[in-house]
Amino acid sequence: MTDTTPQTPKPTKKPKAPKPLPKFRTIPKAVLEQLEKQAIPKEKAEKPVTRSGFVALIGRPNVGKSTLLNQLLGEKVAITSPVMQTTRHRIRGVMTEDGAQLIVLDTPGFSKPIDNLGTYIVDESQAGLREADFLVLVMDATEAPGDGDAWLVQQATMAEKPLILVLNKTDRLRQNLPLLNQRSEAYQGLFGMRKPVLTLRLSARTGKQVPVLKQQLLKLLPAGPAYYEADALTDQRMREMSAELIREQVLRLTSEELPHSVAIGIETFDETSDPERILIVATLYVNQTSQKPILVGAGASMIKAIGTYARKNIETLVGSKVHLDLTVKVKKNWRKDDNFLKTIGLALPS
Numbered sequence: 001m002t003d004t005t006p007q008t009p010k011p012t013k014k015p016k017a018p019k020p021l022p023k024f025r026t027i028p029k030a031v032l033e034q035l036e037k038q039a040i041p042k043e044k045a046e047k048p049v050t051r052s053g054f055v056a057l058i059g060r061p062n063v064g065k066s067t068l069l070n071q072l073l074g075e076k077v078a079i080t081s082p083v084m085q086t087t088r089h090r091i092r093g094v095m096t097e098d099g100a101q102l103i104v105l106d107t108p109g110f111s112k113p114i115d116n117l118g119t120y121i122v123d124e125s126q127a128g129l130r131e132a133d134f135l136v137l138v139m140d141a142t143e144a145p146g147d148g149d150a151w152l153v154q155q156a157t158m159a160e161k162p163l164i165l166v167l168n169k170t171d172r173l174r175q176n177l178p179l180l181n182q183r184s185e186a187y188q189g190l191f192g193m194r195k196p197v198l199t200l201r202l203s204a205r206t207g208k209q210v211p212v213l214k215q216q217l218l219k220l221l222p223a224g225p226a227y228y229e230a231d232a233l234t235d236q237r238m239r240e241m242s243a244e245l246i247r248e249q250v251l252r253l254t255s256e257e258l259p260h261s262v263a264i265g266i267e268t269f270d271e272t273s274d275p276e277r278i279l280i281v282a283t284l285y286v287n288q289t290s291q292k293p294i295l296v297g298a299g300a301s302m303i304k305a306i307g308t309y310a311r312k313n314i315e316t317l318v319g320s321k322v323h324l325d326l327t328v329k330v331k332k333n334w335r336k337d338d339n340f341l342k343t344i345g346l347a348l349p350s
């Protein structure tokens, strides 16, 4: 990640050491049993892991959850963009260090669903709340807390898990410490009796204070096995990550409704036919006929640009040459079509 933003000033107070976690796991028994099935038996684990756990990054759209996940891991596993609802799936990032394995769930930002895709997205965020031992609430310090934040704190409190409050984007307030202090107080004021075990001011973009968060998260882990191999970074497959990298370019290069109206289907992901080059054939589905010429662009300029940037990023990800073949198709009102959503992996189990 490029970082040209100057560093934030030192926080006025040192973060307090987190209070110890309750001994029990806060993941519902049925979910935990499911997760335990996935655990790697001790004798098979590459390095002995004695503590492990799941933490979910939750927050309103656009507050920087995915940027924070990438910073925590030091690798890009989630796409990020200034467009609301960039994340549609929950994604797991994995880090294994010094006998501990931390699994960080990046969740889609909470917002009111307006269609079937929206319902799926909210469900993915809710699952993040359930499937975590503790929660990191990410708030945007550049904005005053709103009703959405209050609602979110209420949801998180109801989940009865230890909470960590992260005030993000503090790099943008580095010239205005009084405002940052004011915001910090305002966000902390949203919590009733159930206060966060730790509040941290950081910048997911510059990385400022992110190592402190990581250290504290690792400290909070309860006893547990390894769920992933020691070198695993994420639960996503290359195929899914490639689709996301294509979507990231759509988010970056198009505007207005278009970013929300595009879904990516990977038709082919062929690593074997040509050992020198991976072949990826993908379809970009738009919601309405009128959107197709915009996504294709004059003389196919837009789709070519999306393909060129996405291919470079996919090549970095997979570590080999890629042939990327993109086609634009109209799938009317796909956001409301459960069958279609299922085919591209964006639907609730029926």
Ligand SMILES: Nc1nc2c(ncn2[C@@H]2O[C@H](COP(=O)(O)OP(=O)(O)OP(=O)(O)O)[C@@H](O)[C@H]2O)c(=O)[nH]1
Pocket (backbone or CB within 6 Å): 059, 060, 061, 062, 063, 064, 065, 066, 067, 068, 079, 080, 081, 082, 083, 084, 085, 086, 087, 088, 107, 108, 109, 110, 168, 169, 170, 171, 172, 202, 203, 204, 205, 206
């Ligand atoms: N200045 C600044 N910008 C940030 C910081 N963290 C994230 N951003 C920017 O905020 C925008 C949203 O970041 P994301 O990480 O995609 O946000 P998100 O919370 O995952 O968003 P959704 O997936 O839509 O819920 C991007 O343009 C990021 O570059 C930060 O610490 N400082």
Ligand SMILES: [Mg+2]
Pocket (backbone or CB within 6 Å): 065, 066, 067, 079, 080, 086, 087, 106, 107, 108, 109
């Ligand atoms: Mg995101």
